[in-house]
Amino acid sequence: MKCNKEDVEDCEKFLRGQKIITRNGRRFRCDPKYVRVSLVGKEEEFKLFLERLLAIQGTSNGIYHMLWVFLQNWDQ
Secondary structure, three states, X not given: OEOOOOOOOOHHHHHHHOOXXXXXXXXXXXXXXXXXXXXXXXXXXXXXXXXXXXXXXXXXXXXXXXXXXXXXXXXX
């Protein structure tokens, strides 16, 4: 995943501040604006991950809006 925020140079550090644990891109010979996210876990953890991403980006951007709709209908 890539952090597109202009003021973020280290995506891992930024996301850690948002309670999202990742692996820095440098571990994979990539720019630190990239991170690796592990999505192996419980369904509740995945939902929490998506909610935290939404909190960072808001829901006005297309993909994040789709995630918001998905989360609203999660238990139905």
